[in-house]
Amino acid sequence: MTFADAAIAYREAGHSTRFLERVEDHWKNTLVRDITSKAVEAAARKLYPSAGPATRNRQVIVPTQAVINFAAENDWCPHLKVKRFKVDRKIKEPATLAWVEAFVAHASPHLGALCLFMFATGARIGEAVSLTWRDVDLTERTARIRQTKTGDERKAHLQPRLVAAIANIPSNRNPDDRVFRYVNRESVRQVWDKAIERAGIKKLSPHCCRHGFATTMLHAGVDVKTVAAAGGWKDVATLVRVYAHAMGDRTVTNVIFGTDLTQPENEKASNS
Template structure:
């Protein structure tokens, strides 16, 4: 039976108990003694069950999400998943249940949305806790997506965009567009870039926080170095003076409208444009493209487009061969 007590000067109840020689002490976070006793008894029962049957027997999906977020992982799309799987043990969640949940949570969505907002985050959360607790990992079959051919940026589009942006006195937007196109950087990563992360003399920049959790170095062409040098004094902290993707989108849309260019998203002329320029237009192998663009999975590139060590020469060859404005 847990010991329930109050500390001197506090109305909040605490409790303690011992299981398998290990002492547990917690705050019940309530001033109701009976409620505190119920919380303590429930906690002790969970710990005893975990000791006897293994942690997998008591681990819930909300518990797994809490550890996932505590480790600084992406919390997008998790709220609806927590509501759906509230009270579920992780051990009871399998591929078919996750696929079924996708259709229940987003009944009118496309397979791409089910994959992005249910299967991918569910798999990430469960496999994260599985690795931490040495539990079995999960494999979930993705929904088949209809392949849509997305437009991609190219050097001509970038040149026209850059010329217009500079004419509008928006050189930081011109520099940002080139940076996204030539380095495959995501908008959120570019927004976090500071001048401490950039070495113009060496022609490199370091992205400390990326989507896949790994920092990476990107090479800057001469034209990119010039564009950055020209805005160095305008924005002393954030390189592109944009705090979020919403700010970036407004600036990009303004330039596209003024230039009367085909409307592309930052992903289409940036990351997608980078891969298309490397693989399709210049024949660079998938492995080298993945290394330079920060794709953790080469399979994703293989699925979208059609092997090698990353070096500066390939970036200069592809993106630095033409003189740009």
């Protein structure tokens, strides 16, 4: 069986096709039994020569291994184990409500609403920019988010402040039009950084809003399973490992006696 044959069967079985097209073009008619772990590692380097290890893992190793192991489950070839490229885990800095408010104050209505939407729902940038007016019900205060990593959908609650921000976006609200107007994440990047410059705040990426959603919810005492469900994380362990940052406010121990946190705002800003 060739990789192309296995990939067709994999698609027909309804499995995720994310990042599959490029590896299909690479392997083509290579026999699946001849694809070794070293060959997959070499393919990752070839297809993404300047990319980091996480990208190579996600966009080459994972889809290639998924197709071959699907074929193995059907007794068409042996299973394949591929060692992932080592990824250095960096502490991801979350956006705070204060940061988001400063950003929104210096952004266009649709860019500010985009930032607020990611912070308030935990949406990824790709999920947010693909949101259409058909997906939004301002009366019910809900939005349907198509999750890019899992292929699932979830219904997110829209807080009143977010409803107001979305409602104030100038638009004819045609059902198929994108709510925030951007075509993809790249079209957001330049205007995003300009808004940061105008606001005079620390440079954070759009994805930091998703970090901020998780961190803020966890620090507010919301249990991990609820945060994972609300933000679209399937793996609770990943949520804890990546997003459960220690609080920078040293006065957090005040909660033991039921008193408020008292660290000065300027210290909080420097720690956040």
